[in-house]
Amino acid sequence: MSGLGRVVRSGVRRRRVQTVVVGLVTAAAVTATVLGAGLLVASQAPFDDAFAAQRGAHLTVRADSGAVTEAQLVASAATPGVVAAAGPYRVLVVAFTERGGMRTPPLTVVARADPGGPVDRIELAGGRWPAGPDEIVLSGGAVRVPPGSRLATPGGAEFTVVGTARSVSDTAGAWVLPSAVGVLDGPDTADGYQMLYRFTDARTATEVATGRDAVVATLPSGAVTGARSWLDVRQQAVEDAAVFVPFLVAFALLGIVMALLVVGTVVAGTVGAATRRIGILKALGCTPAGVVRAFVAQTLLPAAVGAVAGTVTGNLIALPVLAETEEIYGSANTTIAWWVTVLATGGVLAVVTLTAWTAALRAGRLRTVDAIAVGRASGPARGRWASRLAARLPVARPVGLGLARPFARPARTIAILLAVATGAAAVTFATGLAASLLRIQTALTQDVADVTVTGDPDAGPVAAPTADPAAVLAAIDAQPGTRARYGLTQAPGTVAGIADPVSVTTITGDAAWDGFEMVSGRWFAAPGEAVVGGPLLTATGARIGDTVTVRIEGTPLRLRIVGEVFESVMAVFTGTATPTGRNPSEYRVALAPDTDAGAYAQALTGALAGRGLTARPSGGETDPLLLVVEGLTATLTLLLLAVAALGVLNMLVLDLRDRVHDLGVHKALGMTPAQTIAMVVASVAAVGLVGGLLGVPAGVAMHRLVLPTMAANGGLHLPETLLDVYGPLILTALALGGPVTALLGALLPAGWAARTRTATALRSE
């Protein structure tokens, strides 16, 4: 082994703390970078991945069954440019009724013998494909009805839900066997054919339009009633993903920047602390270039080991998170792209190399005599004013000595400050994000009820309970433990100029407590008033104070908009009876504190006996997207905290190494181990507190910036109540997180300082 090789090896072994810290920080940096960058890429591409895996349809054509024959549609598959086709499938649009009387929105039901085929392979998410004419599989995104539930057609036929599935091309809301078409068909069902095509070229709207025109030309005039491009479906999917892309961007960037910042300061500090060693090597005849190479290698060795560990950890952590995104998008991609891993790892190692090289070059260029003198000569007279001031403070002398220390090495103090402030900002942001997302979920589901009362599931499908709402509400009011309650019934409606259906919810009683968040205006109070979701206002161009006409089963209902409620879909909430005149199909109850929901529900069911209603404790369902975001938040937060603490640890170790001789003098003069720990801890406590005080407002500002952006990308307006998540107690706790992080990083060096033998320290140069 060459002389420089031995120097590198001994440096790695002798400077164990630095070696370990460089390795750990690099590992954390690579983990954060791989995770952040990987999820960033994964969030952009899940649709494309799923589309390719499921051989999605470039064009979905609906044809009038009265204007075209199945044979003509089969023949259209031979159109030039078509590489694969599937169908024709019979398609019907049906609004089902669930047990309990809730009606589903009108569902596009496609009759397919099996989920496979050359185009649009349906992915079963749960359950199985229908085996008989009375079974149905629902699309996961259409309605949430668990397998085993029964749905009734308007004609009275019943279907059992046997599974949930997903079509990446969004070709159906439900699937049945072709033999079920006769059962489904009724006077209220629209009927037609569906044909699916894949084209040779379909990357642009023009190419898809060319393919569509070619197909349409082979069919009788007027046969095609609708044709949907895969690019439109893609746009919709990307819009959904866009809700969490800004979050990923912000957090991934924060993680990457912080990790690189700490890697940079750790490496620069480590090399800087070795200046005297570099001077000695030069005095022994090593060239500056050789010395620089040796120190870069000395830093890269642990960094490379850390990078490998970080790569593995980042990919392992990404597995469950990506599995959740797969659940959301139906994507088959559950691993981070290899090139993302290579790029992230290479990027971090490049920063390590650059920082080490720059710091070593500076030290290498020092005059040999000056480099050797580093650490022995008196340092520059920095921070003496602070020392004098601290001596006058009414604190124990070791604490005063510690408090003055940060001013003696301002560069290191700034590095510690940055590490702690960034960590505090990350935790503040993550805490606020998690709290806001939870509130957003509650506001979107509008269900904080403790008990739900619905039609008896064993009584068979009914349009709506026949019980008198006033009597039901009176029975609920009479039940001990009732705090608030209301009844609701939902019906699909239409608004002129909007193609998609509008959900109209009629509320009996006061529902404002049930998680509804007002963006602007007020809750409805009088007949003819309504509150609506933002998407409806956007789609219609209406404003608060305007009147809209909603048609329900063909009958118009005029409603004056008095407020905007936080909603992600086109929804109307009103106390006005709908033209259908149905009774509430569901009642929601909030309980007084300490009321047992199970016992209450049982008692209420007994009280409602004979009315066809059953009370059940409400089960909260967590949105999988929220799980992804919260899991990611927690992981990255822990990583950043660890990196921040490691940054503090490294700086302190360097500082203590520099002044180990002074430490020996203190101990020789009678400083006890406890006083030594107090001095070291005090030297970072104030910096940690300042870091916390700087980081917390930065985290709050990020939260205020990122959350509304996230919401706006998803087409939502966030009310102030969903952003106002930082109370005085939380802010205080977060600010104290700064000194706690600093103390965590200081514990190890403080213990080391306390244990250092006085005689050994006095001999140190």
Add this chain to the structure above:
Amino acid sequence: MTDPVIDVRGVTRRYGEGPPALHDVSLTVRPGECVAVLGPSGSGKSTLLNLLAALDRPDAGTVTVAGTRLEKLGEAASARFRRAHVGLVFQFFNLLDDLTVLENVLLPAQLAGAPARASRAHAASLLDSLGIARHAQAYPGRLSGGERQRVAVARALINRPALLLADEPTGALDTASGEDVRRLLDELHRSGQTIVLVTHDLRLAEASASRTIRLRDGRVEVRR
């Protein structure tokens, strides 16, 4: 007869596999004595001083200073012992560069939790009697070697120690400053301070010490 300030019995200290740094050394120092420990490099002088200051512990034998058995003290107890009973003067002064002269002198008293007002008065008195009162607010870097060693002596005496240990106190000084420190230690001795000097400086030993001990290869070679 008063109890000895130092009572070392059969002390052996070994570092690693080589011969012991100290081998079966015994030593007694009475109050008011000034003992000079002489010997070539590697003879065990500094090891003996470290043991007397509770900076190190012997492998065998007992070390009793000011009535305290030192060989079994932990780190914290050693620190408390030092600040109560021992003042240390080093060859290279070991003053803290970022503290003023006064702050350096006050530090052991502050670590011991002594009353601030009384400590300041005592520090001022020491600086005055050592002729360096005008440098009280200066930083050590601006002082000459002799002045720095006077500051070190003032710091060593701030807690009124029973024993002053001086490790080559003139070793880093020029002739004039060395003479200055010799006179200072002589005055301290005359005032009744118990002192143990570790030195190569025969003139210092002759001028200040009432007794000399010569060490060679870790053993006591000559006592006078």
